[in-house]
Amino acid sequence: MTARIADQSAEQLPRPTRLSEVKGWFFTADQLLFDWFLAHQRDRAEPGDLLELGAYLGKSAIFLGARLRPGERFTVCDLFDSPAGDASNSREMRKSYATLTRRAFEANYLAFHDELPDIVQGLSSVVGDHVDEGSVRFAHIDASHLYEHVHGDILTVRELLTTHGVVVMDDYRAEHCPGVAAATWQAVANEGLRPICITGTKFYGTFGDPEPWQQALLEWIASRGDIWHEVQYVAGAPLVRLSAKGAAEPAHPVSRHAAGGARGVQRAAVRSPEAPTARPVPRRPAASRAALRRVAREVLPPVVTRALVRARRRARTH
Incomplete structure (x- = not known):
């Protein structure tokens, strides 16, 4: 089931005036990396659409939607209010996402964009029926925390990604969801997933060649000077580990409810990593x-x- 028109009742929900007011877990390091990966793809004119499995209240979806290029498709798949289909998944949904509704997601998303993404309301296992194989350049997996479901999501996304596509795994090391860690590293060992980099909360990988990504990433990190990193080796392959404590967040989409905010799709100013904007030098009072x-x-x-x-x-x- 897909949708592009919002339920009118969504207008009655609280209206966020900035991205930080949307509930969710999307930290600075991951905002910077989402921004960099998508800008890197844009600068190289890499084709493909965007995909998110598991949206919660829309924080990362709003961010992704602002970086959607003309003619591209953004698909968001989530259960929202639908039954989970099995007892264990239903228990997790009640425990972790008791406040989750489709209306809340739509209200938040439409505070920043004129049009909803393509919404698939249901289990992430059905997303392959709505998205073409080899059509996705960037996928964010943040749906179930149960091993069986996450393992299936990784295999599904593998078929949907382009040759150089990137997949991001949320909660790959969180203690409350070991199933995500098991599925992630099993995919690395057995399913052809190759790590690019990790933050404290997300794993970034590809089923293609990670080396060009890592070389470009390390050059970008060196050009900034405000991101800590190291290179470790896992099973003989390099893995970039980074932290962005104290670094400035990238540009955010603007809410139409913010003071002076104009209606219409507010695209974030995504700058090319090779041409950073100069910062003015403050004058002493x-x-x-x-x-x-x-x-x-x-x-x-x-x-x-x-x-x-x-x-x-x-x-x-x-």
Whole structure:
């Protein structure tokens, strides 16, 4: 079942004015990596659509939707209010996602975009019936935490990805969902999944060649200077581990409910990693400059103070 028109009742739900107000777990390091991977694909004109399995209340979906290129398709698959189909999955849904509804997702998404993505409401195992094989360049798996379901999601996404497509696994190391870790590393050992990098919460991999991704990623990290990283080796293959504590988040889509926010799709300003925007150098306040001059007069030797005064006068005349 797909949908592109929202239920009118979604308009009655709380209206987020910024992405940080949408509930969910989407940390700075992963925002930066989502932004970088998608920009890298854009700059190389790599074809393909976007896919998310498991949307919760839409935080990462809103972010992904802002980076959708013209003519591309974004598919979101989630159970939302539908029955899970088996007892163990139903228990997990009640425990982890008791507040999850499709109306809430749609209200949040439409606060930032004019049009909903293609929504598949049901188990992630059915997404292959709605998305063509080899059509997805970037897939985010964040649905069930149960091993059997995650294992199936990885195998499904493997068929949907393009040759150079990227898959992101959420909660690959969280203690409350060991099934995700088991399925992820089993796919690495047996199913052809090859790691690119990891953060504290997400695993990034490909079923193609990870080396070009890793080389470009390391160059980007070196150009920024605010991301910590190391390269480890797992079964003889390199794996980039990184952390972005203190780094600035990338550009976010703008909510139509924000002060001065215009209606319409608000695309994030996705900059090419090769051409970062220069940051203006802040000027010291005039009061602060005057205080420093007073200190200089009181502390510095007279000969130094006179030289500074002459230099300042010459600067004013030029």
